Amino acid sequence: MQDNFFARKRLKTLLYCALLLAITVIAIVITNYDVIKGFTSIPKAAEWAFNNFYPNEKALKRLPVIISNLTETVLVSIAATALAALFALIFAIAGSHTTGAGGVFSFVSRSIATVFRNIDVSAWSMILLISFGQNVLTGYFALFFGSFGFLTRAFTESIDEVSSSSVEALRSTGAGYLSIISQSVIPACVPQLISWILFMIETNIRQATLIGILTGTGIGFLFSLYYKSLNFSAASLIVIVLVLAIFLIETVSTYIRKVIL
Incomplete structure (x- = not known):
């Protein structure tokens, strides 16, 4: 057998x-x-x-401009992730089996999250590019929509993992819906939620570089500009600075995860 x-x-x-x-x-x-x-x-x-493909003395003079564009990319990624996390938490609570209202409302919440999650960020960039043109707002909304779909799914699963016994215990004492959410569900899954948000920030910084090529903003656009003008030394410096920034952010993110988990 x-x-x-x-x-x-x-x-x-x-x-x-x-x-x-x-x-x-x-x-x-x-x-x-x-x-x-x-x-x-x-x-x-x-x-x-x-x-x-290596930076020279002339390329190093462009370092302040590169740092400025990198800072813009990082800040846009963090801002888009933070707002997406707020909306994702609302939809996750509504769609979760533990805290959801159930019925049509829960189905609609999960369906919206599924649709947003299955459309890639690059696709969102091309869709929004038609409406908003090449500017920071296009990249911001592309990252926001992509993050919203992913985080809603991740938050929903994290909330579903919360023990239903604590929820039932509060309900038996006559606690209201908002009290159950704020006193039992959210505190129990905060470490997981923060971990997902940090992961999304790391991912968005990488994706924002590629989105910048489409939207004409940030570090991605600067790399495309230098590369197309055959300024390979400056383009290589962008790659080095970007890799170092990602390593730094990932190190900080890993440390925070170790502290909270």
């Missing part, structure tokens, strides 16, 4: 691997991708980057 179970499991694994290999081969054939040329070009690309 056990041997048959493992045999079927191995067979399924082999079938999945064969299917994945077949899809890869079909994709290579359709796109006319030269696998050998792709791998042999890696050393040449690394050599070009080593010879051209």
Whole structure:
């Protein structure tokens, strides 16, 4: 019996691997991708980057402008995440099985979150670009909508994990709905909520760089400007500063998670 179970499991694994290999081969054939040329070009690309993609003295003079644009990108990411977290918490409470009102209202809350979560931030940028044009507001709303969908789902699951016994205990004492939310549910899941918010801030800073290329703002636009003008030294400095900033933010975020969890 056990041997048959493992045999079927191995067979399924082999079938999945064969299917994945077949899809890869079909994709290579359709796109006319030269696998050998792709791998042999890696050393040449690394050599070009080593010879051209590094900051020089002239690029360092642009550091204040780079820092200013990076600061704008970080602040927009934090602002969009903070407001999205506030709205996400409201929708999560309404849609949660533990605290939700149930019925149509709960269904609508979860449905809205699902729709927003399944539309990528880059897609939101292109949609909003038509209405708002290339400005900071476009990037802000794109990050806000993307964060709202993700955080609503994450907050809902965190709230659902709260023990229903404490909620029932408060209800038995005659506590009102808002009292149950503020005295039992929220305090119990605050560490998880903060952890998700920090994760979203990290993610948004990375995404904001790419969004900036579309919206013409922030550090992303500056990188695109330098790269298209063949100023590879300044573009490489942006990459270095951005990587250092992300590492710093991630280190602070990890420390905060260790403290609260």
